[in-house]
């Protein structure tokens with residue numbers, strides 16, 4: 001590529017051969033959803049690190065602490081019963097609500113959907129999280145929208161569309177995110193939701209200019225080439241790595257391929273194979289609320305080491321949703337998305353590491369599903385997944401290498417009694433730690449999927 005230029009806000013020209021756009025998202029404002037925020041200082045959105053500083057200041061003003069206080073946030077006593085409202089019951093709203101609740105606030109979540117998280121997850125799963133939040137004494141108001149924020153010097157209440165007011169001393173606005181792409185409006189092809197359209201290498205219409213992370217709308221094979229964004233952390237990391245590889249290795253690849261081309265006339269497809277961004281969607285949902293630990297100020301400080309509620313999604317949210325519960329644990333549940341006779345997406349909450357790995361594998365391999373199996377999936381989702389994976393692996397053993405007998409496989413096939421014995425207690429942490437020590441570093445690392453790649457060759 002020839003050298004191109006970029007202008008910064010001091011009108012300096014920065015020359016580049018390759019440019020990666022990774023400007024991420026900003027929080028959608030309440031005004032953009034038709035709510036008058038009143039511009040109060042105690043209405044906070046959570047996006048940037050500085051937003052946390054803002055929240056910290058608002059909290060210490062609401063409930064002044066002694067100067068010697070080490071932590072201004074986690075003093076549950078000082079915040080006790082101070083009403084806080086979270087507008088938006090998506091994953092950022094709920095994560096905020098779980099922290100505020102842990103810090104002692106009396107939290108109300110206002111959400112326009114029928115259940116929490118429904119823009120992201122199916123209603124059956126959203127229903128479980130609604131139960132979890134309500135059980136933890138978070139007030140959840142569904143199918144209602146605020147009209148405006150009321151107050152004098154500071155916000156003191158939320159005016160609802162039915163004329164009622166909900167008192168609050170702090171408002172967290174979590175009504176969505178917008179990609180930071182205004183800057184490129186007249187220069188690049190944008191989708192209707194503001195994503196930057198790229199080809200399957202994540203290259204924009206301008207050669208040498210790439211987009212990654214929340215801003216990129218790339219063509220998805222699975223959706224017949226439709227351009228979509230996936231504004232989550234896992235994709236941000238992988239797309240960044242992908243583009244960096246292309247930029248660093250492309251000249252080298254080209255030379256190699258040209259040599260190969262003298263023998264095989266397949267250059268174009270071989271290059272495309274290496275440079276196409278192939279991504280199996282993944283995301284996680286974490287909340288401090290959950291059945292495994294009582295929440296107090298100390299556990300919040302320690303929260304990196306516990307996983308009260310932890311859900312993982314893999315694959316595609318398309319087709320029929322089949323939901324399952326684990327009989328012995330109300331907060332262990334999951335869902336499959338079945339499309340064209342295949343399980344193309346999975347969600348799991350409250351599983352052990354091996355359950356998450358199993359569900360990831362189901363979505364990666366897109367296990368076949370017949371209608372007759374729906375009942376089994378509903379009754380015992382993990383059991384169905386294990387049996388079907390066993391069957392499929394039996395049918396596709398790589399010559400000379402039996403996956404079924406391997407260590408990895410036995411990990412994926414705990415005896416039924418192991419699951420039956422499971423209860424929501426400390427064992428969660430201990431078992432996972434044992435797994436990690438045995439050489440696993442958790443879902444997403446060099447685990448079972450590497451073996452499958454070899455087997456598929």
Ligand SMILES: Cc1cc2nc3c(=O)[nH]c(=O)nc-3n(C[C@H](O)[C@H](O)[C@H](O)COP(=O)(O)OP(=O)(O)OC[C@H]3O[C@@H](n4cnc5c(N)ncnc54)[C@H](O)[C@@H]3O)c2cc1C
Nearest residue numbers: 022023024025046047180213214231232233234236283284
């Ligand atoms: C509270 C919260 C919780 C989340 N939890 C999860 C989760 O549990 N799991 C998950 O998968 N994802 C989660 N996400 C989403 C995840 O953080 C994003 O998908 C990811 O950070 C996107 O990465 P990015 O590099 O595209 O953009 P960002 O991380 O947003 O980084 C973009 C950077 O570019 C800067 N920038 C913007 N415009 C310009 C400009 N014109 N010039 C220079 N710099 C600019 C911005 O200031 C920012 O620093 C969460 C997000 C939030 C806010």
